Amino acid sequence: MAIIKNNSWLMLFVLFTCFSLKSHVSFGADTVSANQSLSGDQTIVSKGGVFAFGFFNPAPGKSSNYYIGMWYNKVSERTIVWVANREQPVSDRFSSVLRISDGNLVLFNESQLPIWSTNLTATSRRSVEAVLLDEGNLVLRDLSNNLSKPLWQSFDHPAHTWIPGMKLTFNKRNNVSQLITSWKNKENPAPGLFSLERAPDGSNQYVMLWNRSEQYWSSGPWDENAKIFSMVPEMNQNYIYNFSYVSNENESYFTYNVKDSTYTSRAFMDVSGQDKQMNWLPLPTNSWFLFWSQPRQQCEVYALCGQFSTCNQQTERFCSCLKGFQQKSVSDWNLEDYSGGCVRKTPLQCENISPANRKSDQFFQYSNMKLPKHPQSVAVGGIRECETHCMNNCSCTAYAYKDNACSIWVGSFVGLQQLQGGGDIIYIKLAASEFESPKNKKGVVIGGVVGSVAVVALIGLIMLVYLGRRKTATVTTKTVEGSLVAFAYKDLQTATKNFSKKLGGGGFGSVFKGVLPNSSLIAVKKLESWSQGEKQFRTEVSTIGNIQHVNLVRLLGFCSELVGCWSTISCQTVL
Template sequence: MDMKNNPRFMLAVLFLSLFLKAHICHGADTISANQSLSGDQTIVSAGGIFEMGFHKPGNSSNYYICMWYKNIPVRTLVWVANREEPVSDRFSSELRISDGNLVLLNESKTPIWSTNVSSTTSSSVEAVLGDDGNLVLKDIGSNSPRTVWQSFDHPAHTWLPGSKIGYNNITKKNQRLISWKNNDDPAPGLFSLELEISTSSYIILWNRSQKYWSSGPWNEDTKIFDWVPEMNLNYIYDFEFVANENESYFKYSVKNNSPTSRFVMDVSGQIKQQNWMPANGWNLFWSQPRQQCEVYAFCGPYGTCNQKSLPFCNCLTGFEKESQNDWDLGDFSGGCKRKTKLQCGNNVSSVDHKGDKDKFLQMPGMSLPKQSVTVGSAAECESTCLNNCSCTAYALDNNDCLIWIGGFLDLKLSDDQSTGKTLYVRLAASELPSPKKNNGIVIGVVVGGAAGLAVLLGLIVFLILRQRKKALGPGKIVEGSLMAFDYRYLQNATKNFSERLGGGGFGSVFKGTLPDSTVIAVKQLESVSQGEKQFRTEVSTIGTIQHVNLVRLRGFCSEGTKRLLVYDYMSNGSLDSHIFRDKTSNILDWKSRYQIALGTARGLFYLHEKCRDCIIHCDIKPENILLDAEFCPKVADFGLAKLVGRDFSRVLTTMRGTRGYLAPEWISGVAITAKADVYSYGMMLFEFVSGRRNSEQSEDGKVTFFPGWAANIIIEGGDVLSLLDPSLERNADVQELTKVCRIACWCVQEDETRRPSMAQVVQILEGVMDVNLPPVPRALQVFVDNQENVIFYTDSSSTKSSQTRSNTSTASSQAKSTTSSVNSTS
């Protein structure tokens, strides 16, 4: 039979060719010269880590050639090829090899993006997607294939492990990260991260020109940038900074069995370091600048940024949003526009048709915008601005008059209201009430008061009823990724608060699940006395605090008397379940305990010294140290002292198990400082070592107090390994164990001025500083009997053996011969 003339055979060949054309690239990691990518076709890296194809981000109607993580359920883009040239029909567009380049052709078969390099012949070039997220264009025509182009040299907004961000001294090109325009548009936005050669620092720029953040120079000794202490994560990352005659760059790598990691130049103008945790989604380790309002011109022209409010951005009185749609997408760069034109621009007299001149809105406590012009004296400042039609605002700075010509940027509320300046913003007369009309306004208000009140009450009732009828939803997304949740929504998410994870004096914590399968922890707060506005202000402040060793706050609920906080769920629970003989949990080895102690110290150091205002936790204990999927420690419940308010001390002292961590100053009633947290941390360190509670009662009724025993052995130079949790079978680094015990003894000194700061603790644990032999903490008195059973009592005990007094005296005399400095050597 002549197969060529067989209709069935020809039909089969036709279908087979169409099938191969549609699927030739699906699943492979390579685009060869005779292949193309179109429609729903994708390529996948050999190990199944990354995938690339056409994708439509967010609610956009456009398609882009994108790269994303293959196995992460939330599609997360790491690279976009045609950021500025989208296509509308992915089936009519194709990505192919053409003339030695990788080229994207749109619906009209017009090239809109290309790798734009020269090669030998088209048939000798192929594009390969690697498991590191690098798309490499290779010339395989010679005996030794060479790379002619790679996506790592052309990053978008994401910085992946192994890639470089730096400056090429030969080509004079700066590899930089550039933010998206908004959450739906990957076009280059206003914010970029790049290397500043003159200072060997990484900087963030607004509009590629205005610098507003710097990492500080690279420190070869500590292997971090000076102004980014959060980089102290050597148990997760390896960092490398290279500077030679050819190039200068920085790159990082993730150690084995660590989570998927990425740095993102976000649309918020912040550089964010995130890790993927299967149980919690993308976990934000840290971001810089730390405060949203530190981002230059974040709220655009005539927009004002207030770090203490949600949302952060608002328009000035007399102004409205330039584009509501852009603001909804997280792009505030368009700022605000005037509701009413200035009269000065319409006629020479600067007087409107009612005879009123332009007026000035007084805004006290402001950080003044840049780009001002100094003119005249303070006495003539207002008239000088009023007579200049281009003048939009003025301010008095000592005896100088500052004016702003045209629109102004970066207007924000000062962090310190007492040092802020008063800015006078020019408005049309109709936007501000005239003093001459005040009497008429008062009369009108009085006359219409009764009727207006009735209408208002009716409206309130109507809105309440209407709100109750609304379909149940999660709530409102607010600035800084915080969400204001509805109470009934959280009721459903937690199955009516049925699965309790734990609790204390602040309230109980319940496990919940969001519709997208994200697991959360919901804390029902008790004893919260302040009003809703103050509560929201405090929550917004806490929500901006981000660090790898602090639990991330996702959102909150504030409805009537109901106050709830929503956190990331920590799959490995709290520290106490791992060190206090919980048979369902794995016993932590010494290396893990040391890293948890270090991470906890870093979190407290951040709260004490790196936040705008010092935050004292006031309740450090193993129950408040949570562990994520990688056993990275997260300090939880920070900031709750501010939320609970005046009743906090009563709540704290009645919490079960907390008294063992209270510093002596709590009992004496003096003002509490950050050193109260240091004391609690020291008491917790003893439990890291022993694997049991500091105070335990034996079967014969005797109370053992481990810190006293530990202090005695440390000071007398005894067997340090005898202090170790028996389950570790003396398997620990003796130097590290000694260091931890010495730190603990210093931290629990009765005199808070002798306790180290958390910054010093971090430096000691990191090996930057040494720690001297500590004096005996006065409250720890030791008893040792003939069988070497150790019984410990406080000073209030009425029975003390002569042997104990001898031991204590010896230890005290040794302590007096040592220095009281905790930071003796560096």
């Protein structure tokens, strides 16, 4: 009896297993048939084991969102190349299911609601199946018809990766270009800002990168004889890829393959806005190797850092908020999604309806900048009129004056870039409180801390402010006007390392950090122009030097020399 009983349990187990295999895909299969489904941790694997397909979590331990997609099966680092439900994740992969329904491949969520489909015209076909091919193409086909022509294929609906063998197409029938679109961030495969596509008009055979409607890189025209793009110098006789261009009455497209079939390679739109080509290096490295990226400079990606920010190619984190602004979403920035940009810490006075605050807004100067795109031109007589125009327009957030032309930016702006040399000057409108010095905070160098700076600025001076305990300076000086000291211009150049460490500035000049030979910290304000004579200059210096207040830093001295750096403009400095 015990033997019979044990056999009965064995038969029951076998029957249960057969039933499960009939209703679900077994591991290792490459097909989802009409009577099968995919759920939980089940996967299908292409015939040669190159690709796998199933549910995945892009941020294990951080997110409960699951997606169904495709990845390299023989690569130890899970690398997703295609996602079906990019914008509609599921929260329970065991209750969600992918199956054939009415001739379509359909994903049902945990509530059994359809959230993704191949979206073909519904039919009563019962011989439809989905198969994963070794080239990374998920194909829906009708077994009763010619298998060489798929009903639907993932190659026609790319996500963020351009796999070898996939077409980058311009459809001549509906004038639509195929897009390869970045993830929103490293943990969210939803479509991001950046895309790769054929020239939208189908002409010139270009490949372009876009931030929505703004193009920021082009491959250059295709050379049919050399089989290269003119703006991609990596494409030479030793290039490891074969590119080809095809055009017919229905479409034109580019495609490529790897010359050495043992290479595992992919091109993809990164969340950084760069198009990257990477190759997998097996043992001992077991990692992806960057073959090339376009554009080469990260800051060339349009609007990478979002509004009210600046991009600096020389810093570890390229993006930073402008003075007076802060990150709109710290969590997004930590995921390298800077698209939200920055927001003001303090509203402008012109936006403040409270009559109690009567301080005027001011401008902070940034030098060596690549200016934002899409400014508005204003007809003015000079830089002061340009500044006044922006100040009187509450919607104006910045201005620049270059080549006797005034440019202003109304509302938010993007694309501001910090250069290492050259470039232009831009003035950012900030609330007056952003220029105030912290009380009782010693040893901090801040431009514009003296209450009479506004007066000095109006007469076009260079100002030097003493910030440490005063000691005898071993520089060329002469005591004048009571306790004020006359400094030599060359000594100020030495102290500030030729005015290289900029702390800030405003509409009338810039502030630089300096160190005297006795290690005292100083701040030098160097103005762009002046209009007073020597006698009036010294009178102003004397007046400013006599101002004493607990919240003001003491004025140390000045410089007044004729220097060649400004031609015939007198170089005047207050210390």
